[in-house]
Amino acid sequence: MSFLPLFIRHLELYIQLEKKHGHSAQEWRDYKISTAQEALDIIRRLVDENYNNQYLELVEAKWGEFPYKKTTYANGNTGFEHMTPDG
Numbered sequence: 033m034s035f036l037p038l039f040i041r042h043l044e045l046y047i048q049l050e051k052k053h054g055h056s057a058q059e060w061r062d063y064k065i066s067t068a069q070e071a072l073d074i075i076r077r078l079v080d081e082n083y084n085n086q087y088l089e090l091v092e093a094k095w096g097e098f099p100y101k102k103t104t105y106a107n108g109n110t111g112f113e114h115m116t117p118d119g
Contacts, residue, residue, distance in 0.1 A: 050064055100112045
């Protein structure tokens, strides 16, 4: 989810540049812009509606919080491995 705002900005800039300086034929330029705009709308909706957290809340409400195993590596980094219900 932290990468999505960066991708949103990239698509906004791409659309602006394609509209202003696009070298393709008009029908191809319009197609590229409409495709990028559609992707931009979908990603904005995912971010604005907090889709990821809503999904997790529904799953945790039904099944409870999934257990995980925390691992600390020699360099100080930590990792989390979600455990299946079977262990």
